[in-house]
Amino acid sequence: MTTFDARPQAVIGSRPPGWLSSILVDGHAGECDAVFPFHQRTALEPACVATARKFVDQTLGSWGVLEFAFDAQLVVSELVTNAMRHGGGAVQLRLLSYQAELACVVTDHSRSVPLASTADVYAEFGRGLRLIDALCTAWGWVSPGEARKQVWAILAC
DSSP states (O other): OOHHHHSOOOEEESSOOHHHHHHHTTOOOOSEEEEEEOOTTTTTSTHHHHHHHHHHHHHHHHHTOGGGHHHHHHHHHHHHHHHHHHSSSEEEEEEEEETTEEEEEEEESOOOOOOOOOOOTTOSSOOHHHHHHHHOSEEEEEOOSSSOEEEEEEEEO
């Protein structure tokens, strides 16, 4: 049995759940909300993925939920890598916690919709969003009126 068989498919859509929508779309403040802005000159460098993982570790440690750091780091790595490869670079990483959910949100410079591809066995790329499907309860994206999008993924805590 693979990971993809073990978990139900994540709900994929363009609108986040109500609590996250009120923060991302409506602009309300989150209770546990941490933001990491990427520097424009390093947003396309592979090292920004490692920096994002460290931010996840530090933030979840300060929130007292370090046991979810490994899965969150994997999700953030994929989101930031996708922003680098397909979104013109990562603008910001945002972590939000609400009740028993943790949202990882990456903003990039593109409005193009993220698509999960079907990679063959020998492909070196193309499995990132499938990994997010396996680890998360939901993921999607929003494009708030500007030339950027926010890709979000929710982990159950």
